[in-house]
Amino acid sequence: MAALTPPPNSVGISLPPTSANPTSLVDITNAKEYVERLSAHKIAVQPQPHAAIDADIGAAEAYKTALVFSLTPGADVAPPWLMNMNATIQQLAANVQQLSADVAHLRQRSDEQPILFANNIAGRRGTLFNPTTMRNGWALLGAPNPRTQDELNYHFTAEQCIASANDLGLPVLPEDTDLLERRRQIGARIGVTI
Numbered sequence: 001m002a003a004l005t006p007p008p009n010s011v012g013i014s015l016p017p018t019s020a021n022p023t024s025l026v027d028i029t030n031a032k033e034y035v036e037r038l039s040a041h042k043i044a045v046q047p048q049p050h051a052a053i054d055a056d057i058g059a060a061e062a063y064k065t066a067l068v069f070s071l072t073p074g075a076d077v078a079p080p081w082l083m084n085m086n087a088t089i090q091q092l093a094a095n096v097q098q099l100s101a102d103v104a105h106l107r108q109r110s111d112e113q114p115i116l117f118a119n120n121i122a123g124r125r126g127t128l129f130n131p132t133t134m135r136n137g138w139a140l141l142g143a144p145n146p147r148t149q150d151e152l153n154y155h156f157t158a159e160q161c162i163a164s165a166n167d168l169g170l171p172v173l174p175e176d177t178d179l180l181e182r183r184r185q186i187g188a189r190i191g192v193t194i
Helices: 025-044 054-070 085-120 131-136 149-155 158-167 179-190
Strands: none
Touching: 025 054, 085 131, 149 179, 158 179
């Protein structure tokens, strides 16, 4: 944008220097002071016929506004709250994504509740269902998972627990985790108390 020239006035108040290209904060300050000088002259000599007319003040205000809008804001111009706004917006977007993931997880767990309840009341030798296949309807737990509570409680080895946990999408436990903890991890996922 070309440098802006301040508008002349009818009372002989000195004009500010022509704005720089690009506009600077000093240019805006000069334009503000020009408006203030015109306004002060009007108030000081109101009864006199040489008072600055409203059109002169309006033109000076328009000039100041044009300078403000032509300014390309940089880090030195932005108020402190604006400087951090982009980071805040990005953080909010990340929070919303996390919230969406949490809601999806809660919906999935809510949908699984009938299966988990059924597994919980199935009894020691009752058939267990797979809560991870809820989208396809109720499916029986199959290998590598336990088929009954007794199988999980009394017959499942550490290797079988690791394979079942992997199939159920459970986090990997440390190698030195005892067998009872491995069984509890699987039981908690399928709705069985160990």
